[in-house]
Amino acid sequence: MSDLTFQNLDELEPLAQQVLPKTVFGYYASGSETESTLRDNRAVFSRYRLMPRMMVDVSNVDTTLTLLGRKVAYPVLIAPMAMQCMAHPDGELAVSRAAAAEGIPMVQSTMGTVGLADVRQAGVGGALMFFQLYVFKNRGFVRQLVQHAERSGYGGLMVTVDAPFLGKREADERNNFKLPDGLRLANLEGLGANLGAEAGANTDAAVHDAGEGSGVSKHFSDNIDASLTWSFVAWLRSVTSLPIFVKGILSAHDAEKGVDAGVDGIVVSNHGGRQLDTAPASLDALPAIAAAVGKRVPVLVDGGIRRGTDIIKALALGADAVLLGRPVLWGLALGGQEGVHKVLETLRKELRLSMALMGCPSLAHLNRRMVLAPWEHPSARL
Numbered sequence: 340m341s342d343l344t345f346q347n348l349d350e351l352e353p354l355a356q357q358v359l360p361k362t363v364f365g366y367y368a369s370g371s372e373t374e375s376t377l378r379d380n381r382a383v384f385s386r387y388r389l390m391p392r393m394m395v396d397v398s399n400v401d402t403t404l405t406l407l408g409r410k411v412a413y414p415v416l417i418a419p420m421a422m423q424c425m426a427h428p429d430g431e432l433a434v435s436r437a438a439a440a441e442g443i444p445m446v447q448s449t450m451g452t453v454g455l456a457d458v459r460q461a462g463v464g465g466a467l468m469f470f471q472l473y474v475f476k477n478r479g480f481v482r483q484l485v486q487h488a489e490r491s492g493y494g495g496l497m498v499t500v501d502a503p504f505l506g507k508r509e510a511d512e513r514n515n516f517k518l519p520d521g522l523r524l525a526n527l528e529g530l531g532a533n534l535g536a537e538a539g540a541n542t543d544a545a546v547h548d549a550g551e552g553s554g555v556s557k558h559f560s561d562n563i564d565a566s567l568t569w570s571f572v573a574w575l576r577s578v579t580s581l582p583i584f585v586k587g588i589l590s591a592h593d594a595e596k597g598v599d600a601g602v603d604g605i606v607v608s609n610h611g612g613r614q615l616d617t618a619p620a621s622l623d624a625l626p627a628i629a630a631a632v633g634k635r636v637p638v639l640v641d642g643g644i645r646r647g648t649d650i651i652k653a654l655a656l657g658a659d660a661v662l663l664g665r666p667v668l669w670g671l672a673l674g675g676q677e678g679v680h681k682v683l684e685t686l687r688k689e690l691r692l693s694m695a696l697m698g699c700p701s702l703a704h705l706n707r708r709m710v711l712a713p714w715e716h717p718s719a720r721l
């Protein structure tokens with residue numbers, strides 16, 4: 340690990356590719372179908388430009404924010420990502436510890452390879468943590484899972500709404516991707532038991548034994564409830580007192596529906612380009628959603644965040660914070676907890692420096708006039 344040297348997050352993917360098995364790298368890195376959305380998530384950031392302000396006292400830069408009443412060190416959360424023990428034996432525990440050390444929230448996936456209570460325990464003393472919820476057909480199991488997360492000390496739920504089925508990930512189909520032997524989806528162990536003899540409900544068989552094609556895709560379609568609608572939010576409220584965010588919103592229409600349904604936060608996301616291919620880049624979808632939400636609830640965004648300036652653009656366009664995905668897995672693969680820490684530290688330092696160069700001593704100084712959309716010319720009076 341001590342020899343892990345990199346200057347920026349874009350350098351990490353090829354380094355991680357050298358140390359990860361081909362099937363695992365393929366699952367982590369890939370998007371769906373033509374990967375057009377995956378590429379656009381990244382490309383969009385160079386289409387927007389930043390307009391700095393001069394002669395502002397930036398001798399002290401404050402990157403902190405308050406989310407759900409809790410202090411967060413800088414406006415980054417770790418995105419929920421499944422099966423982190425494939426990257427490193429410490430998996431989710433290492434990520435939780437690194438996030439806690441940095442004072443930022445981790446969002447733990449339902450599909451973790453370490454139990455949610457242990458991941459929470461590893462993050463005690465750090466920022467609030469979220470539990471990402473995939474909604475299973477078996478509602479009794481969902482209730483148990485949510486209540487287990489609440490009892491374990493998670494401070495919020497993030498319900499993923501863009502995945503009634505998994506997107507068509509051709510790398511996983513080609514590689515016959517499955518969960519490697521010796522690893523388990525630790526939060527789902529009660530699921531098989533709960534489902535008893537129901538047809539097609541044997542979770543472990545599907546996820547470990549791909550047969551033809553992708554094992555995770557089959558596991559998903561066997562178990563996930565594709566009939567979900569907005570009335571689910573009221574049901575979830577009836578079984579938990581945790582704040583409820585929805586993750587995977589791309590239209591102002593859906594953001595309105597979510598706020599009307601009573602959600603406590605919106606996550607603008609296309610799932611890292613892994614679900615509907617050719618869906619818009621998250622950053623392009625953000626401004627209309629932020630306008631529709633109008634500060635009624637926090638708006639987060641993810642997809643392609645790799646630089647401090649990316650965070651600034653997202654916040655200037657109306658986000659309260661961003662989620663960071665794949666670079667965390669690359670740091671984990673290359674150096675465990677220390678590797679993840681180095682990824683976060685690199686991003687934090689870039690953010691602080693770019694805020695100073697923008698003339699923004701705090702996040703509250705960022706506003707829409709500090710970013711130029713592709714159709715806006717720098718000579719426009721801003």
Ligand SMILES: Cc1cc2nc3c(=O)[nH]c(=O)nc-3n(C[C@H](O)[C@H](O)[C@H](O)COP(=O)(O)O)c2cc1C
Nearest residue numbers: 367418419420421448499610611641642643664665
């Ligand atoms: C390997 C991998 C696994 C993921 N697993 C989940 C998951 O379990 N639940 C979820 O809501 N999103 C999941 N996502 C989507 C991320 O939370 C996030 O939306 C996306 O990765 C952000 O884009 P970025 O990787 O470009 O930063 C996953 C993404 C990746 C790359």
Ligand SMILES: CCCCC(=O)C(=O)O
Nearest residue numbers: 421450555556559610613
């Ligand atoms: C069966 C795990 C699915 C996790 C996920 O959301 C993703 O791979 O994008």
